[in-house]
Amino acid sequence: MFRHNLAYELKEVLRVKEFVLWLMLFPIILGTLFKVAFGSIYTKELFDTIPVAVVTASENAVAEEFLKGMAEEENPFLAPEFTDEENAKQLLFDGKVEGILTVGESMELTVSRTGIVPTMLQELVSRYKLYETVIRDTLAKDPAALQTVLAKLSAEVNACRDVSPSAENPDVYVQYFYNLIAMVAICGNMTGLHVSTNNQANQSQLGARKNCSATPKGIYLTAGLLGSCIAQSVSMVLCVTFLRFVLRVNFGGNLLLLYLAAILSGCLGVAFGFFIGSIGKMRHEGKSAIAITISMVLCFLSGLMMGNIKGILATKAPWVNRFNPVAVISDSFYCLNMYSDYRRFISKIVTITIYIAVFTVLGVLFTRRKKYASI
Amino acid sequence: MKPTVVKIDNLVKRYGELVALDHFSLEIKEGEIFGLLGPNGSGKTTTINCLLSLLSFDKGEIEVFGREMTPTSYDIKREIGVIMQNVAVLDELSVRENIDYFCGLYIADKEKRKACVEDAIKFVGLEDFVNFRPKKLSGGLLRRLNIACGIAHKPKLIILDEPTVAVDPQSRNRILEGIQELNREGATVIYTSHYMEEVEQICTRIAIMDKGRKIAEGTKDELKGMIRNTESVSIEILELPEDVREKIAHLPHVYETDYDGTKLTVRCSGGRHNLIRILAVLQEAELGFGRVYSELPTLNDVFLEITGTALRDSKE
Numbered sequence: 001m002f003r004h005n006l007a008y009e010l011k012e013v014l015r016v017k018e019f020v021l022w023l024m025l026f027p028i029i030l031g032t033l034f035k036v037a038f039g040s041i042y043t044k045e046l047f048d049t050i051p052v053a054v055v056t057a058s059e060n061a062v063a064e065e066f067l068k069g070m071a072e073e074e075n076p077f078l079a080p081e082f083t084d085e086e087n088a089k090q091l092l093f094d095g096k097v098e099g100i101l102t103v104g105e106s107m108e109l110t111v112s113r114t115g116i117v118p119t120m121l122q123e124l125v126s127r128y129k130l131y132e133t134v135i136r137d138t139l140a141k142d143p144a145a146l147q148t149v150l151a152k153l154s155a156e157v158n159a160c161r162d163v164s165p166s167a168e169n170p171d172v173y174v175q176y177f178y179n180l181i182a183m184v185a186i187c188g189n190m191t192g193l194h195v196s197t198n199n200q201a202n203q204s205q206l207g208a209r210k211n212c213s214a215t216p217k218g219i220y221l222t223a224g225l226l227g228s229c230i231a232q233s234v235s236m237v238l239c240v241t242f243l244r245f246v247l248r249v250n251f252g253g254n255l256l257l258l259y260l261a262a263i264l265s266g267c268l269g270v271a272f273g274f275f276i277g278s279i280g281k282m283r284h285e286g287k288s289a290i291a292i293t294i295s296m297v298l299c300f301l302s303g304l305m306m307g308n309i310k311g312i313l314a315t316k317a318p319w320v321n322r323f324n325p326v327a328v329i330s331d332s333f334y335c336l337n338m339y340s341d342y343r344r345f346i347s348k349i350v351t352i353t354i355y356i357a358v359f360t361v362l363g364v365l366f367t368r369r370k371k372y373a374s375i
Numbered sequence: 376m377k378p379t380v381v382k383i384d385n386l387v388k389r390y391g392e393l394v395a396l397d398h399f400s401l402e403i404k405e406g407e408i409f410g411l412l413g414p415n416g417s418g419k420t421t422t423i424n425c426l427l428s429l430l431s432f433d434k435g436e437i438e439v440f441g442r443e444m445t446p447t448s449y450d451i452k453r454e455i456g457v458i459m460q461n462v463a464v465l466d467e468l469s470v471r472e473n474i475d476y477f478c479g480l481y482i483a484d485k486e487k488r489k490a491c492v493e494d495a496i497k498f499v500g501l502e503d504f505v506n507f508r509p510k511k512l513s514g515g516l517l518r519r520l521n522i523a524c525g526i527a528h529k530p531k532l533i534i535l536d537e538p539t540v541a542v543d544p545q546s547r548n549r550i551l552e553g554i555q556e557l558n559r560e561g562a563t564v565i566y567t568s569h570y571m572e573e574v575e576q577i578c579t580r581i582a583i584m585d586k587g588r589k590i591a592e593g594t595k596d597e598l599k600g601m602i603r604n605t606e607s608v609s610i611e612i613l614e615l616p617e618d619v620r621e622k623i624a625h626l627p628h629v630y631e632t633d634y635d636g637t638k639l640t641v642r643c644s645g646g647r648h649n650l651i652r653i654l655a656v657l658q659e660a661e662l663g664f665g666r667v668y669s670e671l672p673t674l675n676d677v678f679l680e681i682t683g684t685a686l687r688d689s690k691e
Contacts, residue, residue, distance in 0.1 A: 001479065001480070001483055004476075004479040004480075004483070005479075005480075008465075008468065008472070008476045008479075011467070011468065011472065012465055012467045012468060013467075015467035015468075016467055201429045204463070205459050205460075205461045205462070205463035206463045206464075206465070208424075208429055208459060208463065209457060209459060209463040209477070209524075209525075210480065211427075211429055211446075212427045212429065212452060212455065212457045213452060213477070213480035213481060214449045214450075214452045214453035214480060214481045215449075215480040215481075216447070216449065220480070370428070370445075370446030370447065371428060371429065371430060371431040371446055372429060372430055372431065373430070373431055374390055374430070375424055375429060375430060
């Protein structure tokens with residue numbers, strides 16, 4: 001009887017249009033949109049050498065040495081083109097250079113627009129001016145101290161090094177894809193909710209019919225939950241596979257663990273829906289609205305709609321991130337990708353498992369009753 | 376004497392202050408088509424839900440097949456088929472899959488189940504729709520599917536809770552004939568309805584319910600025998616002098632006359648040739664009249680006389 005119930009549960013769930021749309025097609029569409037939107041932003045944000053025109057108004061050995069240094073590194077910051085003022089303006093006008101550096105007694109910057117690159121150039125020129133002043137003052141007051149001053153300036157520059165905790169992908173925009181997977185997982189509440197509604201006599205005629213049958217409640221309830229978890233796992237695997245192999249989102253090397261985390265997260269969604277469905281006598285539509293609202297709020301708090309919300313919460317209310325199941329799911333993917341050791345990942349997986357257990361046990365406690373006071 | 380299939384003793388069910396079942400007792404014998412007749416809200420569905428152990432109750436005892444009925448009486452439930460008031464099927468499964476699914480809640484053996492499913496499809500006449508989803512079926516066909524899901528496992532006791540609500544006359548007749556056929560095949564049937572014609576047509580014994588109480592029980596003839604009215608004569612007449620009406624009122628067996636300006640209704644208790652005697656009075660007074668018809672009492676008259684309210688007029 002268990003297999004009979006499980007087979008039909010799977011048949012039914014996988015044919016529900018809402019399930020196919022929201023848990024299988026929607027993530028694919030949203031993931032593609034994320035890729036189009038954030039993929040290009042990320043590419044643009046990658047550092048490219050900045051082309052600049054350099055106009056020498058008067059000899060300045062320090063400035064020239066500085067610019068030479070900026071152009072000679074392995075990944076040069078600047079690509080200077082030494083030219084006259086008129087040609088420099090034309091290059092700027094044509095968009096072939098991002099700015100004009102006029103080297104005279106000091107260094108001046110001319111740009112034609114605002115944005116990240118002009119701001120970077122502005123910062124570079126300000127820094128140069130500061131260092132130049134320090135060096136000139138040192139030369140004038142205590143030339144012997146020049147080496148020490150240069151060393152200190154160099155040390156200041158090297159104080160902030162880009163350190164990756166693992167060899168994996170530190171791309172911040174992958175976070176959106178983690179949140180997308182977490183959203184698909186928590187939306188598994190749809191199927192969990194159906195299991196709860198369809199098996200309780202005071203919730204649906206279908207539940208009443210099943211309660212009258214010769215099959216014990218535990219059997220069709222367990223089959224329903226297992227069937228929903230299997231169907232949800234299919235949608236999780238589909239989602240991760242699409243993001244990883246079609247959109248080529250870099251989730252790091254631990255793909256098997258990623259799939260495991262995704263499947264467990266899907267089960268959390270099902271358990272969450274089952275729990276919501278088991279509380280009170282409200283109609284299915286009402287409970288569904290509650291489950292969707294809670295899910296969307298949790299998704300928002302984990303950064304699906306606003307990337308920096310998690311950071312804000314981390315400083316203002318860190319307990320929200322710790323207890324928000326969607327944030328926990330998303331963090332589990334992040335930990336898997338970012339950290340070489342599995343300590344944090346295991347901790348997140350344990351939290352997810354606890355959530356599944358708590359929601360399922362509470363749901364079973366609420367739905368296990370055999371007789372109802374009213375139907 | 377045939378064995379008792381269902382025994383309900385002194386059942387009390389309260390919803391807060393409202394008493395839904397007030398010391399309700401019932402005994403149904405094997406092979407009966409037992410009708411529970413009453414207006415909406417009279418307690419029919421509550422009785423069925425208590426009988427099926429879906430609802431808790433405050434007092435009383437329920438036995439089915441001679442054993443106490445509890446939520447875990449799976450051996451008893453295996454012998455019961457339930458057709459709910461509202462259609463309860465799975466929207467995403469086809470007609471055949473639905474019947475197979477519900478049948479599978481009673482029968483584990485695949486081969487046996489397959490035969491039962493085919494029988495049920497044939498029985499309700501859904502052979503041409505086996506691959507249809509419920510949403511593609513008309514109201515009547517959907518009701519038939521609902522019935523097939525409830526009877527596919529060939530239960531000994533079939534409970535039908537208002538199965539013909541919102542069903543077209545053709546499907547209704549088919550359903551009623553089907554119930555009688557199931558009964559002929561050996562099933563005991565409990566049929567609840569507020570349509571007295573249906574109950575009168577198929578039930579071998581009837582209990583009339585009102586406000587959670589059983590107000591009468593018996594065969595339809597026994598029930599009709601409980602009331603004074605044995606015949607109602609109606610005559611369309613535009614002019615009826617008071618002395619003529621008085622003369623009719625004093626005829627033997629006439630106990631009530633009612634004239635509304637266009638129609639005279641004469642209620643008689645017992646006796647024969649009442650109609651001829653009434654018409655003779657009108658002819659003697661040389662009064663012209665239109666259509667004349669005589670009606671035997673219905674279950675509605677029984678309900679009316681016992682409760683003072685017509686069954687059809689009772690509040691929903």
